[in-house]
Amino acid sequence: MSSAVLPTYARQDLVFERGQGAWLTTTMGERYLDFTAGIAVVALGHAHPHVVAALTEQAGKLWHTSNLYRIAGQERLAERLCAASFADRAFFCNSGAEANEGAIKMARRYHYARGEGDRYRVVTFAGAFHGRTLATISAANNPKHLEGFGPKADGFDHVTELSLAAVEAAVTPQTAGILVEPIQGEGGIRVMDANFLQGLRALADKHGVLLMLDEVQTGMGRTGKLFAHEWAGFTPDIMSLAKGLGGGFPVGAILATEAAAAGLTAGTHASTFGGNPLAMACGNAVLDVILEPGFLDEVTRKGLLFKQRLAELKDRHPNVIEEVRGQGLMVGLKLKPAVSEMVVAVTAEHMLAVTAGENVLRLVPALTISDDEISEGVNRLDRAAAKFDGRRG
Numbered sequence: 001m002s003s004a005v006l007p008t009y010a011r012q013d014l015v016f017e018r019g020q021g022a023w024l025t026t027t028m029g030e031r032y033l034d035f036t037a038g039i040a041v042v043a044l045g046h047a048h049p050h051v052v053a054a055l056t057e058q059a060g061k062l063w064h065t066s067n068l069y070r071i072a073g074q075e076r077l078a079e080r081l082c083a084a085s086f087a088d089r090a091f092f093c094n095s096g097a098e099a100n101e102g103a104i105k106m107a108r109r110y111h112y113a114r115g116e117g118d119r120y121r122v123v124t125f126a127g128a129f130h131g132r133t134l135a136t137i138s139a140a141n142n143p144k145h146l147e148g149f150g151p152k153a154d155g156f157d158h159v160t161e162l163s164l165a166a167v168e169a170a171v172t173p174q175t176a177g178i179l180v181e182p183i184q185g186e187g188g189i190r191v192m193d194a195n196f197l198q199g200l201r202a203l204a205d206k207h208g209v210l211l212m213l214d215e216v217q218t219g220m221g222r223t224g225k226l227f228a229h230e231w232a233g234f235t236p237d238i239m240s241l242a243k244g245l246g247g248g249f250p251v252g253a254i255l256a257t258e259a260a261a262a263g264l265t266a267g268t269h270a271s272t273f274g275g276n277p278l279a280m281a282c283g284n285a286v287l288d289v290i291l292e293p294g295f296l297d298e299v300t301r302k303g304l305l306f307k308q309r310l311a312e313l314k315d316r317h318p319n320v321i322e323e324v325r326g327q328g329l330m331v332g333l334k335l336k337p338a339v340s341e342m343v344v345a346v347t348a349e350h351m352l353a354v355t356a357g358e359n360v361l362r363l364v365p366a367l368t369i370s371d372d373e374i375s376e377g378v379n380r381l382d383r384a385a386a387k388f389d390g391r392r393g
């Protein structure tokens, strides 16, 4: 299996040729039930007809003009995302890491524009994941991601304990913001307590720092609300988005209040491809579907159904499944056997799932998945788990 592709991923030997909803077909004609959705990217499933139509229509008209000119689809998507959220402004880019980099820059410039340029530090959390650029690996402080890449970027203060006292202790007169995922995805589907998140909001207000949410994975309906922080009833100052935003087309965004965004004036930040007409056609089409009345309630209902079925699975396989966690269709199974072995067993059942930290099997299917497909997924997980039943936990 030699390949000219740089082997930065431990890839499985599967090549998919086409997809439909929650199903993928390999070049060998074998079908797989997809509970990864491209790691929470293909929010509406593969080849959703509304998104395909929007993209192909745009592809025949105009691909790219640069942000030197107004882009109609960008203005429309910005307005719709702001109308549906706390935000007044949107900046479009191409990935989650780029969105987080921009969010960090925005927070620094906010203070700089107010004459407090020494306020540049950001408080971040153990178990976090914010991307793979030099700044975002330093923000997350995962030693595996930092090793060998030279000195850490300055400007991040890490809190190892999820307590408000620990956060307050980390906030100094140099703090520009606090950056947190409402649910840590890569970290192991670790759901942040609503009281903790509300407490961060209060701390940010008390100390005049900006609260930044990384909703790259949790946003765009994944948890059953358009944005996960809505469950906790508070709003951030800045939020990063990507993954589900384009339904599979690469696009990221920073959303912010007018006040928080005030430092990013003309010439201070840019992205060549950011918010180009193709990406915006996909983003607007995805939003059309997610904002349809009842869509998000269905995500919540299916998420509860899925978790209930997984709780039954845990009872049947007590030596295999330790805990079911998550919200909406962002679900994790904390396992007793190595999660990498479970991924192999699940793949053998022609189902796709992805690992996360803390030995968690991550299950993030398309938001459009049906009840029957959820049942089928649970049956396949049941058969995969059975291979480990005899082992000691």
Ligand SMILES: *Cc1c(COP(=O)(O)O)cnc(C)c1O
Pocket: 094, 095, 096, 097, 098, 100, 129, 130, 131, 132, 181, 185, 186, 214, 215, 216, 217, 218, 242, 243
């Ligand atoms: C995936 C992810 C990122 C990084 O996104 P990329 O598009 O890979 O750069 C950042 N933050 C969170 C929470 C993510 O899940």
